[in-house]
Amino acid sequence: MTDVLDLDLSPVIAEQPGPVLFATVSGAHLYGFPSRDSDVDLRGVHLLPAADLVGLREPDETRSRTWVRDGVEMDLVTHDLRKFARLMLRRNGYVLEQLLSPLVVHTTGAHRELAALVPGVLTRHHAHHYRGFAQTQWRLFERTGELKPLLYTFRVLLTGIHLMRSGEVQPHLPTLAVEVGAAPDRLPELIAAKAEREHGDAAVDHARVRAEVERLHRLLDEAQATSALPDAPTAYDALHDLVVRIRLER
Incomplete structure (x- = not known):
């Protein structure tokens, strides 16, 4: 299994054109169920020159590379x-x-400032994101019977429930299984099976897991209805000021 903590990923950041404000590991390593052959998903933010944003040409605001x-x-x-x-x-x-x-490859002060503004962008409507993501992964599981989309279904529902209840973004499935207290009994076994193979049949009772997924959807609905999170973000002005300041500083 690829242990991202053992990889020196700093050269990857050094190869990128222009400043990179942060880069972290996402995907299965972040979610707590990487396989032996899982790839390493790096996600982050770069900074375009101001000239790229004020001219007539539309800038390419997203860079993507697989190798x-x-x-x-x-x-x-x-x-x-x-x-x-x-x-x-x-x-x-x-x-x-x-x-x-927490799997940080590269960080800056701007990264820390962005992270500090997260509480001001969280709303009860983030439940829609996790509900929709779960529905997409569940349909994939129903079509393929594979373990990976089933774990993703459980993961995003539990993340959504935890967020609505606590106001904390927690994507790590083993942690969620403990903190939310509503995870399926077989979850540790399924995570262990995923560690052995990236793709493969889930080998579960479909009717049983369907009932578990429906139960988690109900818990997410209940958590959203009673959440203390606001209806709209409050950090718009702060984010605007941060973007302008950092752009002008560079």
Whole structure:
């Protein structure tokens, strides 16, 4: 299994054009169920020159690259700071998980400032993000019977429930299984099976897991209805000021 903590990923960041404000590991390593052959998903933010944003040409605000380095498949996606800030304001739990990932490859003061603004972008409507993500992964599981989309289904529902209850973004499935207290009994066994193979049949009773997924959906609905999170983000002005300041400083 690829242990991301054993990899020196700093050269990957050094190869990128222009400043990189942060890069973290996302995907299965962040979620707590990497396989022996899992790739390494790197996510982050880069900074375009101001001239690229004020002219007539539309800038390419997202950079994406997939390649093999030292026998490990790497997948790197970064957004320009402005685009990332806009995504933060769109009830997008995915980018918040990347921003707050403890698996940090590269960081700066701007990274820490962005992370500090996360509480001001969280709303009860982030439940829609996790509900929709779960529905997509569940349909994939029903079509393929594979373990990976089933674990993703459990993971995003538990993340959504935890977020609605606590106001904390927690994507790590083994941690969620303990903190939420509503995880399926077989979850540790399924995570262990995923460690052995990236793709493969889940070998579960479909009717039973369907009932478990429906139960988690109900818990997410209940958690959203009673959540103390606001209806709208409060950090718009702070994010705007941060984007302008960092752009002008560079």
